[in-house]
Amino acid sequence: MKLNLKNPIVFFDLETTGTNINSDRIVEICYLKIYPNGNEESKTMRINPGMHIPEEASAVHGIYDADVADCPVFKEVARNIAHDIEGCDLAGFNSNRFDIPLLAEEFLRANVDIDLGRRKFVDVQVIFHKMEQRTLSAAYKFYCGKNLEDAHTAEADTRATYEVLMAQLDRYPDLKNDIAFLSDYSSFTKNVDFAGRMVYDDKGVEVFNFGKYKGMSVTEVLKRDPGYYSWMLNSDFTLNTKAMLTKIRLRELTQKK
Numbered sequence: 001m002k003l004n005l006k007n008p009i010v011f012f013d014l015e016t017t018g019t020n021i022n023s024d025r026i027v028e029i030c031y032l033k034i035y036p037n038g039n040e041e042s043k044t045m046r047i048n049p050g051m052h053i054p055e056e057a058s059a060v061h062g063i064y065d066a067d068v069a070d071c072p073v074f075k076e077v078a079r080n081i082a083h084d085i086e087g088c089d090l091a092g093f094n095s096n097r098f099d100i101p102l103l104a105e106e107f108l109r110a111n112v113d114i115d116l117g118r119r120k121f122v123d124v125q126v127i128f129h130k131m132e133q134r135t136l137s138a139a140y141k142f143y144c145g146k147n148l149e150d151a152h153t154a155e156a157d158t159r160a161t162y163e164v165l166m167a168q169l170d171r172y173p174d175l176k177n178d179i180a181f182l183s184d185y186s187s188f189t190k191n192v193d194f195a196g197r198m199v200y201d202d203k204g205v206e207v208f209n210f211g212k213y214k215g216m217s218v219t220e221v222l223k224r225d226p227g228y229y230s231w232m233l234n235s236d237f238t239l240n241t242k243a244m245l246t247k248i249r250l251r252e253l254t255q256k257k
Helices: 055-061 074-085 095-109 124-131 136-144 154-171 179-185 218-224 227-233 239-256
Strands: 009-016 026-034 040-046 089-092 121-123 198-200 206-208
Touching (some): 009 055, 009 095, 009 154, 026 055, 026 074, 026 095, 026 154, 089 154, 124 154, 124 179, 136 154, 218 239, 227 239
Parallel strands (some): 009 089, 089 121
Antiparallel strands (some): 009 026, 198 206
């Protein structure tokens, strides 16, 4: 089967210093770019995170401080990565909840202006969990009939994710070979920010998705409790969350004039 593409799609995977999208950093990125005509391009690079890689993270992906000591920091390669994924939709395994939010944070820290919000995101893990409830290694075994060698290396996981999606399309007739459909299907919520702290409700209104104001309109909360905006900007939320909150606040202030 060949993916039905209107735009190129980039399958990607990150190996990182940990699982906190606010504070952890990328140590390896691999992406596989699939063009509408079926052509493929792949790239893998290691990145110096500028911090110690915790032993528990190294135990998972096998990358240690010495392995990335002479590698570029993300800021040095950010524009090249942004250029490679420009105009592309994005796909990954658990990418909506982790890889995309963390990548967005790295771009913001590097002062690289890239509008990821205009892309379609296909999360192969969500499709898998809706259908079978397993892990990537199990998904690879289940759908492709092969053992995933070198699991938790970005290159192996990226290629496996692409092969799993192709096998999912073969297996499930209800899955349309259409990136817009797959993007919608693999989303649990319609996020305003990548971390999902704010989401769109059934009427398309931005509402908070956490804390004491969960389910309440963002604009109404900011009117009722102006200090909540300052609290969020000074708290441990992602840069993207803060930027989207500020965008909503500025939009409301502009509409009042």
